[in-house]
Amino acid sequence: MEKREDLFLEVLRSLQTAEILKYLILIGSWSQYFYRIHFNNSAEIPLLRTLDMDFLVPAGTRLKTEVHIPELLKILDFELVRHYPAGYMKFVHPDLAVEFLVSETGRGTGKPSEIRNLHINAQGLRFLSLLGNKVITVKYRGLKVIVPEPAAFVLHKFIIATRRSRKEKAARDTAVAVELGEFILRAEKERKKLQEIFQPLPKKWRNIILASAESVSPELHEFLTQPSASKK
DSSP states (O other), X not given: OHHHHHHHHHHXXXXXXXXXXXXXXXXXXXXXXXXXXXXXXXXXXXXXOOSEEEEEOOTTOOOSSOOOHHHHHHTTTOEEEEETTTTEEEEEETTEEEEEEEEOOTTOOSSOEEEGGGTEEEEEETTTHHHHSSEEEEEETTEEEEEEOHHHHHHHHHHXXXXXXXXXXXXXXXXXXXXXXXXXXXXXXXXXXXXXHHTTSOHHHHHHHHHHHHTTOHHHHHXXXXXXXXXX
8 A cells, every 4th residue: 555655646746746736636535645634634534545546627727738648657657548439548557547537517428528738538427516616725745736625525425326336336435425524524614614515516416415325324414404504
């Protein structure tokens, strides 16, 4: 795991040196690495550092520089792999895999989005706007890493847990949502953010979250069903 963590940080340093890290949002399980730092290294923050390192390219991003991502990652021994028939790009190393994503709207096209300034394409996935709309920046070892607000991360985990085809992944997403969600309920500022992000969501999204949370965390379910909870 230490070797994987070193490579993870090296990828971030390379992107920051190339002046593009500031345009990207680190999502997925590696966000938890920075949540623990954000919350004063609290051991209560679940750490689940998987093989996949995912970056969200926010909608409307206008890159002011051109960087050849495939070449940049090749220096770190990543190999470019294309997943067909769509042709999505993924960068694979024995210890880590890097992928770039965009938020999919409507029915989607089923085709990758070209990001020409970075010489890559990005896969579109639903519900990623939830992660991209509310973010924080965490400073660590000279890095400035943008990650979703912890509250947004929790809500997103509850949604995608219901969409997993593999039960073990669904269980993992749910466990992270419960652990991190119940942790942030103990901080007034974070409780308020949880309500502020949850309440404006589309009704269908809120219903998915509530149904997902009901059987695994009565505490979170009760909080989210009370619109005035953030004022208490």
